[in-house]
């Protein structure tokens with residue numbers, strides 16, 4: 001039975017990963033930061049862990065909470081999207097929220113979780129965004145978010161070199177109907193996650209450290 005870890009699983013894309021992997025018979029360890037979300041994860045068949053990825057003390061507890069595990073698929077899904085464009089400077093709070101949630105949390109998770117993924121010769125996917133692309137950027141909407149997800153992609157590309165027995169990727173989920181994606185998004189969480197699970201399963205060594213779309217299409221350039 002494969003072991004799956006979903007970091008940031010209270011709702012949206014993260015919860016859908018939990019739902020689908022549990023339905024497939026996997027053992028799923030899933031994190032959230034509120035009592036209600038932890039209870040919802042338990043009810044969904046997951047082993048819940050309390051983690052606030054933006055709180056270094058909280059996320060640094062992952063190492064002992066996961067001591068001895070071998071993780072076949074780890075997913076870093078937690079994300080924050082502060083509004084705003086390049087006509088205004090970001091507030092310190094908005095910058096810190098995006099950078100701590102989308103980048104620092106992932107950089108703190110990597111040294112704790114990647115060795116456990118290596119132990120299973122598994123895969124570690126980080127949910128990035130098409131908005132991180134530097135090539136072909138179409139507007140500055142979500143400026144701080146774009147910067148944070150581009151930084152996440154670099155964290156993934158560079159960390160890959162230190163964990164040769166794990167396969168790390170940055171993965172765009174597409175535009176998905178969640179609290180973050182809004183009602184106009186073309187993909188449901190179920191459709192996005194179904195495609196991403198297929199993509200993760202089909203990753204090849206040549207895709208190590210790269211940035212890939214939900215359906216497996218390589219972005220090619222960053």
Ligand SMILES: NC(=O)c1ccc[n+]([C@@H]2O[C@H](COP(=O)([O-])OP(=O)(O)OC[C@H]3O[C@@H](n4cnc5c(N)ncnc54)[C@H](OP(=O)(O)O)[C@@H]3O)[C@@H](O)[C@H]2O)c1
Pocket residue numbers: 007008009010011012013014032033034037051052053054055077078079080081101127128129130172173174175176177178179180181182185
């Ligand atoms: N929806 C889209 O169209 C889209 C497009 C591109 C990329 N993404 C990325 O996909 C990922 C999931 O987003 P979503 O669409 O599912 O959005 P969502 O429904 O708004 O979910 C965001 C998730 O991140 C968690 N989170 C935020 N801050 C956290 C923290 N400090 N510690 C732990 N968890 C935290 C939330 O937990 P709480 O419930 O505790 O707040 C929630 O589970 C994000 O990384 C997002 O950037 C989404």
